[in-house]
Amino acid sequence: MGKAATGSGKTLAYGIPLLESLVSEPDSSKPIGIIFTPTRELAQQVTQHLKKLGQLVIKKSKFAILPLTGGLSIQKQERLLKYENSARIVVATPGRFLELIEKNLDLIPRFAHINTLVLDEADRLLQDGHFEEFEKILKLLGSSRKSFNKIGWQTMIFSATFSLNLFSKLVTMSWKSLKKDENEMEQVLKHLMQKIRFKSKPVIVDTNSEEKIKSQIRESLIECGPMERDLYSYYFLSLYPGTTLIFCNSIDSVKKLCAYLNNLKVDAFQIHSSMTQKNRLRNLEKYLLRSAQNSSQNKATVLVASDVAARGLDIPGIKHVVHYHLPRTADTYIHRSGRTARAGNEGVSVMICSPEEAMGPLRKLRKMLADNTVDEEITKHKKWQNEVPLLPIESDIVNELKERSTLASELADHQLALTSINKEDSWMQQAAQDLGVDIDSDEEFADLKKSKKQNKAMDKTEAKRVKAYLNQLLSRPIRKDRRQKYLTGGFVNLADNLVKKRGHDSIIGHAKVDALETLKNKKRRN
Numbered sequence: 001m002g003k004a005a006t007g008s009g010k011t012l013a014y015g016i017p018l019l020e021s022l023v024s025e026p027d028s029s030k031p032i033g034i035i036f037t038p039t040r041e042l043a044q045q046v047t048q049h050l051k052k053l054g055q056l057v058i059k060k061s062k063f064a065i066l067p068l069t070g071g072l073s074i075q076k077q078e079r080l081l082k083y084e085n086s087a088r089i090v091v092a093t094p095g096r097f098l099e100l101i102e103k104n105l106d107l108i109p110r111f112a113h114i115n116t117l118v119l120d121e122a123d124r125l126l127q128d129g130h131f132e133e134f135e136k137i138l139k140l141l142g143s144s145r146k147s148f149n150k151i152g153w154q155t156m157i158f159s160a161t162f163s164l165n166l167f168s169k170l171v172t173m174s175w176k177s178l179k180k181d182e183n184e185m186e187q188v189l190k191h192l193m194q195k196i197r198f199k200s201k202p203v204i205v206d207t208n209s210e211e212k213i214k215s216q217i218r219e220s221l222i223e224c225g226p227m228e229r230d231l232y233s234y235y236f237l238s239l240y241p242g243t244t245l246i247f248c249n250s251i252d253s254v255k256k257l258c259a260y261l262n263n264l265k266v267d268a269f270q271i272h273s274s275m276t277q278k279n280r281l282r283n284l285e286k287y288l289l290r291s292a293q294n295s296s297q298n299k300a301t302v303l304v305a306s307d308v309a310a311r312g313l314d315i316p317g318i319k320h321v322v323h324y325h326l327p328r329t330a331d332t333y334i335h336r337s338g339r340t341a342r343a344g345n346e347g348v349s350v351m352i353c354s355p356e357e358a359m360g361p362l363r364k365l366r367k368m369l370a371d372n373t374v375d376e377e378i379t380k381h382k383k384w385q386n387e388v389p390l391l392p393i394e395s396d397i398v399n400e401l402k403e404r405s406t407l408a409s410e411l412a413d414h415q416l417a418l419t420s421i422n423k424e425d426s427w428m429q430q431a432a433q434d435l436g437v438d439i440d441s442d443e444e445f446a447d448l449k450k451s452k453k454q455n456k457a458m459d460k461t462e463a464k465r466v467k468a469y470l471n472q473l474l475s476r477p478i479r480k481d482r483r484q485k486y487l488t489g490g491f492v493n494l495a496d497n498l499v500k501k502r503g504h505d506s507i508i509g510h511a512k513v514d515a516l517e518t519l520k521n522k523k524r525r526n
């Protein structure tokens with residue numbers, strides 16, 4: 001059982017021994033190990049990671065390390081499984097793996113030969129509803145294995161978090177139900193022993209028993225009204241460009257925020273579970289590519305994501321993680337934040353929350369993340385606000401951004417309403433065609449369509465006008481302290497900064513700033 005901070009290299013901790021086995025048994029076609037991951041993207045990433053590491057030694061088959069995940073063609077996966085020397089190491093999501101072995105029972109004895117079973121992000125299995133498929137797989141492989149009298153395989157489980165408390169819902173959980181962390185590991189072990197049926201107590205390698213959020217992550221907080229999250233996200237991106245990952249709690253918010261940012265000419269891509277797998281992977285690729293182009297120009301590149309991207313993803317160069325909504329549980333907060341500050345780097349994690357959230361869920365979150373090693377007395381008197389510094393907000397810049405933000409938001413609502421109407425329309429057309437009904441002659445259908453359009457979307461000319469006006473606003477540079485009349489007046493000589501290309505790339509009159517440095521300086525002053 002391996003526990004280590006996010007981004008510390010757990011993949012290779014299990015990957016290297018697996019590859020070693022592969023190299024030491026090059027001529028056998030027997031599977032060596034199965035790695036289970038909770039998401040499809042993570043399975044693809046682990047496959048790439050291991051393939052890269054093994055490229056010089058794995059020569060027998062391109063498919064020796066094979067990802068088997070949902071969302072991609074099962075027929076193709078069935079075909080690849082038949083190739084010689086393929087699937088020596090399988091990286092799978094439990095659902096698809098179960099589907100494959102239930103469909104083709106010959107695969108059960110084949111995979112029952114493995115020596116190693118790895119569960120990445122294993123603590124997810126402790127959560128309700130995540131275990132059934134995995135349990136079925138264990139049963140099928142286990143009973144087949146008995147028939148050829150093999151001793152058990154080695155089970156390795158990994159995560160950055162192993163704690164039952166961390167799964168409690170931050171919104172509904174009461175203060176009293178927060179248990180102290182004593183014997184927490186024991187509780188988790190008991191739980192896992194029942195579920196995974198370890199033969200004996202597992203060896204635990206815990207590289208960070210005290211720290212819950214790694215010290216290379218600078219956390220921070222933006223407090224704003226519940227309807228101002230868009231505006232403050234835009235503010236953050238305008239002031240601190242760089243590769244950023246923004247997490248939202250709902251798919252609708254992901255779609256809206258992505259459209260909103262694109263309207264503001266910020267390069268934003270989205271990823272959420274209701275997209276097709278191909279589009280999810282394509283958007284991740286586009287994000288990586290654009291981020292590489294933009295970082296040389298100091299421009300923001302954003303991935304707006306639901307929690308499908310919270311665990312395990314290793315995207316190089318993410319400087320900032322923004323929690324557009326507070327996550328629902330503390331484990332999600334740790335994993336989301338861990339998408340930055342990877343492989344020894346530093347990074348920033350910013351929570352955007354309303355004052356109401358700050359009084360409830362945020363306080364609970366901070367309590368759960370509090371360092372257990374700190375003297376009880378000190379912790380008791382330590383104000384939770386001190387633990388998460390507020391990000392300094394410059395109200396004149398926020399005011400500058402307000403009008404464009406409102407327009408971009410209206411336009412995004414309009415765009416999303418149009419998309420959903422169009423989708424419904426094509427669905428209705430199809431249904432009508434199937435039933436042999438002429439949809440245009442049906443007044444009820446036409447009225448319904450009309451009222452929906454009136455409720456959600458602007459009319460065409462209005463949308464055009466808003467877009468044109470927004471673009472006009474966007475063509476004007478943002479200026480710090482617009483009250484300063486002349487570029488050469490005031491404390492900061494704006495003209496001089498402009499000529500010498502000093503200062504901020506998109507906010508005239510502002511110094512170049514870096515979120516990480518700002519927070520480091522703030523902490524020093526505190």
Ligand SMILES: Nc1ncnc2c1ncn2[C@@H]1O[C@H](COP(=O)(O)OP(=O)(O)OP(=O)(O)O)[C@@H](O)[C@H]1O
Pocket residue numbers: 004005006007008009010011012159160311312313314338339342343
């Ligand atoms: N010894 C090393 N030296 C330098 N970089 C490393 C080393 N080991 C791993 N890395 C790199 O560190 C990054 C993070 O590794 P990995 O994705 O395995 O982290 P993790 O611990 O699984 O994180 P998470 O808990 O978020 O899944 C990867 O890009 C990996 O290539």
